[in-house]
Amino acid sequence: MHLPSVFRLDLRRLILLFAVTTALLTLANTFYASYLAQRDLLIRQTLETNRVYAAKLADSTEGLLNLARQQLAYSVAVLAPVFDQPQKLATETERLKTQTSIFNSTYVVRADRSLLAISPRALAEPGGVIDSDGAREAVAVRQPLVSQPFVSASGRLVIAVSHPVFATDGHYLGYVGGSIYLRERSALDVLLSDHHYRDGSSLFVVDRQRHILYHQDTERVGETMPGNPVIDAAIGGNAGALRVTDAEGIDTLAGYAPVTSTGWVIVAQRPTATTLAKLHGLMLEILRNSLPVSLLTLLCIWWLARLIARPLWKLASSARHMDSQAAAEQIHQVSSWYFEAAELKRAMLAGLAQFNHKIGQLNHDSITDPLTGLLNRRGMLARLEQWQAGNRPFAVIAIDVDHFKQVNDSLGHDAGDQMLRQLAQLMEQVARSNDVLCRNGGEEFMVLLPETSLADACAVAERLRQCVADSPIPEGMTVTISLGVAHCPASSAGIEHALKQADQALYVAKHQGRNRVVTAGAA
Incomplete structure (x- = not known):
C-alpha cells in the first residue's frame, strides 16, 4: 500500500521537520540561555555594587570615627592641665560640642564616674555619678574607646566615643567623651541614610556583638541579629558579597564591609526580585523583536530543505541503477554543491579505489x-x-x-x-x-x-x-x-x-x- 505523496515521509520532509524542530529548540535554548546570562550578570553587578557601596560607607564611617577621636584627643590636651577648674572644663566641653556636628552631646567625667561638665547642659547637672555601661567601660579600660550600644541616663540608646585623661605624672584623672544617638538624628545617621538609591535597597550596621547600630527601621536599632549568614561572613573582618535569605524570608543580594577600628559591619542589600524585575520585561521585548526574523528563518529553512534534498534524491535514484553503464555518468552530472552530497558522490565513484587502497x-x-x-x-x-x-x-x-x-x-x-x-x-x-x-x-x-x-x-x-x-x-x-x-x-x-x-x-x-x-x- 502506497501512501499519498502529501503524507509520504521523504528526505525533503525529514530535513524540513528536523531543521524546523532544531531551529525552534535552538531559539528556545538561546532565549533561555540569554535569560540566564542576563540574570547572572545582573546579580553579579548588584552584588559588586553593594559590596563597593558598603566598603565606601565603611571608609566614610572610619573617617568619621577617626575625626571624633582626633577632636577628643585635642580636648584631652587642653583639659589635662585644668582638670580641677570647672569653668574651663565647661567651656571646652561646649566648644567640642558646637565646633563639630559629630557628637549629640559631650562631657567630662572624673575617674570616680562623677560628671564634671556636659553639653548641652540641659541633659544633666554636674556632680552626679554616671552609672551607665559606657561610663563603667571607659573608666575600666582607660584607653581610647568606642563603646557598645547602651542606654544613657537620659534614656537614649547611644554609643560613646571616649578618650582617657592622665595627669603629667601618669595619674588617671577621668575621660572626655561624646555620645552619638542611635535612634535620633546624628552624624552617623546622616552619613548612613543620605544615599541616592530608591530601588528597594537598604542598609544596616551591626557591632561585634551583632547589635544593630543603624537600620532604616529605627525600631530595630539596638536589637541583636543572630544567625545572619552575611554577618557570619563579615565578622572575620573581610569585605565581600553574598546572596542570602534574610530574617523576613526575602531573597536578597548583600554586600558587606567592616569598619576596621571598631569591628562594626556595614551591610548594603537589595531584594533579588527588585534586581530582576526589569529582566522579565526585557526578555518579552526581545521575544517580540525576534518574531519577524524567526518567521523569515523558518521560510529560509523550507527553501533550503528543498535545495539540500535535491542532490541526495538524485544520488539515491542513481544508486538504484549502479549496475547500468550510465550510472557513473549520471552520478557525475549530479550537482553536489555542499560537502555531504559531494562526499557521498565521491564515495560512490571511489568504491573500487577504496577497496584497492585497503588491499x-x-x-x-x-x-x-x-x-x-x-x-x-x-x-x-x-x-x-x-x-x-x-x-x-x-x-x-x-x-x-x-x-x-x-x-x-x-x-x-x-x-x-x-x-x-x-x-x-x-x-x-x-x-x-x-x-x-x-x-x-x-x-x-x-x-x-x-x-x-x-x-x-x-x-x-x-x-x-x-x-x-x-x-x-x-x-x-x-x-x-x-x-x-x-x-x-x-x-x-x-x-x-x-x-x-x-x-x-x-x-x-x-x-x-x-x-x-x-x-x-x-x-
Whole structure:
C-alpha cells in the first residue's frame, strides 16, 4: 500500500521537520540561555555594587570615627592641665560640642564616674555619678574607646566615643567623651541614610556583638541579629558579597564591609526580585523583536530543505541503477554543491579505489616490521627481486647488535625492543634517501644501497657504526654493532650470494672482536 505523496515521509520532509524542530529548540535554548546570562550578570553587578557601596560607607564611617577621636584627643590636651577648674572644663566641653556636628552631646567625667561638665547642659547637672555601661567601660579600660550600644541616663540608646585623661605624672584623672544617638538624628545617621538609591535597597550596621547600630527601621536599632549568614561572613573582618535569605524570608543580594577600628559591619542589600524585575520585561521585548526574523528563518529553512534534498534524491535514484553503464555518468552530472552530497558522490565513484587502497595497505603491513617500521625480510626480498629484474647493481650491509642477549637478560625485553627501535632511527638518520632499510629478524638488520660501490657502502657502514657507538641506548648503556659489507654488480644474478657474502663478513667482524666493519673482500 502506497501512501499519498502529501503524507509520504521523504528526505525533503525529514530535513524540513528536523531543521524546523532544531531551529525552534535552538531559539528556545538561546532565549533561555540569554535569560540566564542576563540574570547572572545582573546579580553579579548588584552584588559588586553593594559590596563597593558598603566598603565606601565603611571608609566614610572610619573617617568619621577617626575625626571624633582626633577632636577628643585635642580636648584631652587642653583639659589635662585644668582638670580641677570647672569653668574651663565647661567651656571646652561646649566648644567640642558646637565646633563639630559629630557628637549629640559631650562631657567630662572624673575617674570616680562623677560628671564634671556636659553639653548641652540641659541633659544633666554636674556632680552626679554616671552609672551607665559606657561610663563603667571607659573608666575600666582607660584607653581610647568606642563603646557598645547602651542606654544613657537620659534614656537614649547611644554609643560613646571616649578618650582617657592622665595627669603629667601618669595619674588617671577621668575621660572626655561624646555620645552619638542611635535612634535620633546624628552624624552617623546622616552619613548612613543620605544615599541616592530608591530601588528597594537598604542598609544596616551591626557591632561585634551583632547589635544593630543603624537600620532604616529605627525600631530595630539596638536589637541583636543572630544567625545572619552575611554577618557570619563579615565578622572575620573581610569585605565581600553574598546572596542570602534574610530574617523576613526575602531573597536578597548583600554586600558587606567592616569598619576596621571598631569591628562594626556595614551591610548594603537589595531584594533579588527588585534586581530582576526589569529582566522579565526585557526578555518579552526581545521575544517580540525576534518574531519577524524567526518567521523569515523558518521560510529560509523550507527553501533550503528543498535545495539540500535535491542532490541526495538524485544520488539515491542513481544508486538504484549502479549496475547500468550510465550510472557513473549520471552520478557525475549530479550537482553536489555542499560537502555531504559531494562526499557521498565521491564515495560512490571511489568504491573500487577504496577497496584497492585497503588491499595495498594490507600488502604494506605484510612487508613491514611492526616493531621498527622498517621492511621485513619479505619486503627486502621483494625489493631485491625488482632490482634484479632491472639488472640494477647494489651493495648490502649486514648488521648485528653486539651482546644483545645480555641487554635482554639484564634490562628486560622492553628495553631490548626500545634498543632495536632506536637503532632503526639511527639507521634512518645515517642512510641516504634511496637506501632501503630492513630488519632481517631478531637483532639482525640489512641496509640495501642501490647503485653504490663497495667503498661507498663501507663509508656508510662506518658512519652508522660510529653513530651507534656514540649514542647511549636505554638505561644509559652504550651498545655497539658489527657490520658486514658486500657488493652485487649489475651483471650478477646472485642475490643470495651477495647476502651470503655480507653474512660471512659480519661473522668475521664478530670473530675479530665486534664493533667493526668488515667487507666481503677483506673477509
